Structure formats: C-alpha cells, structure tokens
Amino acid sequence: MSQDIYLTGITTTGTPHIGNYVGAIAPGIAASKDVTKKNYYFLADYHALAKNENPDNISRSTLEIAAAWMALGLDTQHATFYRQSDIPEIPQLMWFLTSVTAKGLMNRAHSYKAAVQANLETGNSDPDKGISMALYSYPVLMAADILMFRATKVPVGRDQKQHVEMARDIAQRFNHHFGDLLVLPEAVIDDNTATLAGLDGRKMSKSYNNTIPVFAPEKKLRKLIMKIKTNSLEPGEPKDPSDSTLFDIYKAFATPAETEAMAARYADGIAWGEMKQTLFEYINEHIKPARQEYERLIADPASVEAELKKGAERAREVAVPYLNELKHAVGIRTLGKT
Ligand code: TRP
Numbered sequence: 001m002s003q004d005i006y007l008t009g010i011t012t013t014g015t016p017h018i019g020n021y022v023g024a025i026a027p028g029i030a031a032s033k034d035v036t037k038k039n040y041y042f043l044a045d046y047h048a049l050a051k052n053e054n055p056d057n058i059s060r061s062t063l064e065i066a067a068a069w070m071a072l073g074l075d076t077q078h079a080t081f082y083r084q085s086d087i088p089e090i091p092q093l094m095w096f097l098t099s100v101t102a103k104g105l106m107n108r109a110h111s112y113k114a115a116v117q118a119n120l121e122t123g124n125s126d127p128d129k130g131i132s133m134a135l136y137s138y139p140v141l142m143a144a145d146i147l148m149f150r151a152t153k154v155p156v157g158r159d160q161k162q163h164v165e166m167a168r169d170i171a172q173r174f175n176h177h178f179g180d181l182l183v184l185p186e187a188v189i190d191d192n193t194a195t196l197a198g199l200d201g202r203k204m205s206k207s208y209n210n211t212i213p214v215f216a217p218e219k220k221l222r223k224l225i226m227k228i229k230t231n232s233l234e235p236g237e238p239k240d241p242s243d244s245t246l247f248d249i250y251k252a253f254a255t256p257a258e259t260e261a262m263a264a265r266y267a268d269g270i271a272w273g274e275m276k277q278t279l280f281e282y283i284n285e286h287i288k289p290a291r292q293e294y295e296r297l298i299a300d301p302a303s304v305e306a307e308l309k310k311g312a313e314r315a316r317e318v319a320v321p322y323l324n325e326l327k328h329a330v331g332i333r334t335l336g337k338t
Contacts, residue, residue, distance in 0.1 A: 006037055006188075007151035009044035009084065009142070012061040013053050016068040017211035018283075019196040019204030022252040023157060025214075027190060029072055031155075032079035039079040040149050040315070041069065043308075046084050046091065046141060050134035066304045067297035068214060071290045076307060084145065086312035089319040094137075094144035096330050100173045101140050109139050110162050143167035148319050150183040157195075161187045178329040196252060197245040201229045212249075215294045218284060225280045235271035246275050253286050 010024065032039050043065055048058045062083065074081060084090055106112065115135060116127045134141075139162075146154055146167045154164045164187035171182035195203045198210030205211065212224045228245050241247040241263045251259045265275075297304055327333070 003038060004152045005040070005150055005183075006031060006153045006155060007040040007042075007146055007149050007185075008155045009042050009047065009145055010065055011051070012043050012045045012048040012058055012065055013051055014057075014061055014206040015064050015211075015213045016215070017204060017206070017213050018249060018252070019198065019211065021068075021072075021214045022196050022249075023190075024155075025069060025072060027155070029069070029074050032075040033073075035078055040151065041074070041079055041081050042087075042145070042311075042315075043083045044142075044145065047138065050132065050138050050141075052132070063298065063301050063304060066308060067294050070304065070307060071215075071294035071297055073290070076311060080311055080314050081307070082311035082315045083308045086308065087148070087315055087319055089316070089323040090144050090148050091141070092323060093148050093326065094141050096326060097140050097143050097147070097170050097174060098137065099330075100177055101143075101170050102173075105166060105169060106136055106139065109136075109166065110159070111138060112136055139163045139166045140170065143170045146185045147171055147182045148322070149315070150318075150322075151185050152183060153188045154185050155188040155190065158189055161189060178326075181326060181329055196248055199224065199227050199229065199245075201245055214287065215291050221284060221287075222280045225276050225283070228276065230272045233269075233272075235274075236269040238269050239266045241266045246272070246279055250279050250282065253283060 008024070008028065010020075016025065028039075028041055031037060032041070043062055045058060045062055048061070053061075066081075066083075069081065070076070112131070112135065115131050119127050119129050119131075142160075142163045143166060146164070147170075154167075156164060164185055168184050168186070171184050174182050198204035198208060199212070200208065200210045202208050202210060212221070216224060225246075228249075230244070230246065231239075233239055244266070247262065247266065250262055254262065262278075
C-alpha cells in the first residue's frame with residue numbers, strides 16, 4: 001500500500017474564526033507536524049469566486065487566512081501550503097474532468113439543490129435564478145483540486161462529504177475512458193470537532209454573522225465572549241455543560257483534565273459571568289503569542305506572498321508533469337510525437 005496523501009482546501013471568504021480554528025486549522029496544523037504524513041493545504045480562491053464575494057474581500061481574506069495558518073504554527077517545510085490560483089494546472093485539469101462529468105451528477109449536488117430550493121421558496125419563476133456556472137460546477141473544480149495531487153484522504157466538514165464522493169465518481173469515469181491515471185479519494189470527517197456554536201447558539205458561521213475571529217484584538221475578544229448566549233440560571237444553580245456554548249468553546253481549547261474540572265464547576269453552579277471571564281482569559285492566553293505573529297504578517301503581506309509562492313513551486317513539481325501525462329491520455333499531444 002502506498003502512503004496516504006492528505007489534502008484540504010479553505011475557501012477564501014471571511015476572517016478566520018474560532019469555529020474554523022477548532023474544526024480545520026488546529027487539526028490541520030497538528031497533522032502538518034506529523035512527518036509520517038504527506039499533507040497539502042491550500043487557499044481555494046477560485047472557489048471564493050463562485051460565492052460572489054467582493055474582490056477586495058477575497059484578497060483580504062486570502063491574506064488573513066494564510067497569515068492565520070502561518071502564525072498558528074503550520075509547518076510549511078513539511079506540508080505543502082499554496083494558493084489554488086498559483087497552480088494553473090488545476091483549472092486545466094478541471095476542464096478534462098468537466099468533459100467526463102455527467103450533467104445529471106451536478107444536478108444532484110446539495111449546494112446547487114439548496115440554491116434551487118431557495119429560489120422556489122421565494123416564489124421565483126426561474127429555479128436557476130442567480131445561479132452561476134461556477135456555483136454549478138463547484139464540485140468539478142473541487143475534484144480537480146483533489147485529483148491533481150493524487151490525494152487519498154480529504155479531511156472536510158460533513159457538508160463537503162458529497163463533493164468528495166463526486167470527485168471519486170468523476171475520477172472513476174475518467175479512468176474508465178482514459179486509463180487508470182487518477183487516484184480515488186476518500187473523505188475524512190472528524191465528528192469531535194464537527195461544529196462549534198456561535199454567539200447566538202447557532203452554528204458559528206460567517207453566514208450567520210455570529211463568529212468570534214481567532215485574532216480579534218484583546219478588548220474585542222472579551223466583548224464578543226461576553227455576548228455569548230446563555231440561559232437564565234442564577235449563580236449557584238447547577239448548569240448543564242452539554243447545553244452550553246461557553247463550555248463547548250472552552251473544551252475545544254482546554255486539555256481533557258481541564259475540561260473535566262470545568263464540568264465540576266458547572267455542577268457547582270459557576271456564575272455565567274465568571275465562566276465568561278474564565279473563557280476569555282483562557283483563550284486570550286492561548287492565542288496571544290500567535291496574535292503578535294499574525295499582526296506582524298498582516299503588516300508584511302509580501303512575506304506571506306513569498307511563502308505561498310514557495311509552496312506553489314513545490315506543488316507544481318507534482319502538478320506539471322502529472323498534467324502532461326493526463327493531457328497525453330486525453331489526446332492533447334505534441335504533433336509528430338507518439
Ligand atoms: N469546498 C470546500 C469548502 O467550502 C473548500 C475546498 C475547495 C476543498 N477545494 C477543496 C476542501 C478540496 C477539500 C478539498 O469548505
């Protein structure tokens with residue numbers, strides 16, 4: 001059995017928040033330090049275009065997300081860290097894949113179906129209103145991201161599982177036509193870190209505007225934590241850790257022993273105000289050194305750019321020769337050569 005290759009992408013929309021940190025950044029960074037594993041991490045800026053973001057926001061988000069991963073200790077010597085748009089072979093591969101992808105398969109994508117459903121619910125006569133080809137073809141681009149680097153394991157949130165399965169279907173179809181050239185990937189879903197709630201108790205997400213940015217300045221961080229929704233139990237009344245956003249966030253950062261100790265304080269009826277203060281201090285201490293480095297990187301975008309370019313160079317050492325092989329297989333060849 002050959003070695004597994006891990007690959008995951010982060011769409012460059014928004015500022016990295018604690019939900020991203022817990023769900024993707026922290027496990028990704030831990031994995032980047034495991035020298036027995038081969039890892040690719042990339043900024044999916046072409047995917048951001050499908051979300052109709054404002055151009056300045058995409059660019060800012062690319063800087064913030066790259067700086068966050070770097071500041072939090074991503075090992076870029078070992079893991080390959082790059083920006084999707086620096087690898088022209090990815091959209092080229094996407095076109096090869098597009099030519100073997102059944103339109104019917106794309107009709108079944110959850111993301112597309114949700115957009116159609118939203119149109120129907122608002123009584124639109126055109127179910128495809130406002131739906132771009134980029135949104136529709138989103139899973140094919142994602143398949144190209146994955147297949148370009150022969151990834152076998154793709155760590156993603158539950159909402160992306162179907163996309164990884166589609167990448168697998170598309171690869172099979174390609175192989176059926178052109179020979180056994182693409183490697184079939186598999187989604188890896190970590191249920192422990194699945195979803196963190198935000199300020200209002202719903203899933204922490206940019207779309208709900210309820211996030212806590214990882215690198216919010218100290219004062220802002222405190223203010224946001226003080227806003228997290230709790231129930232109306234009084235100090236001294238026992239509280240249920242399994243129904244508390246504050247507890248979930250604490251748990252995401254704390255050690256198992258600390259988490260257990262906190263559960264005991266819940267049973268003893270810790271006051272919400274005290275819990276909020278404790279949580280703030282804990283996260284702030286945890287994040288402080290990285291925050292300084294983050295601020296330094298944000299003020300020096302050229303150094304982030306240079307790191308991404310280095311990563312792209314390494315990624316292309318794989319992508320360029322592989323794409324040439326795939327090109328040949330589909331019939332795009334230098335004339336006069338076999
Ligand atoms: N679509 C993913 C998301 O929104 C991001 C992404 C793009 C991705 N390409 C990928 C994830 C390839 C894993 C593999 O979360």
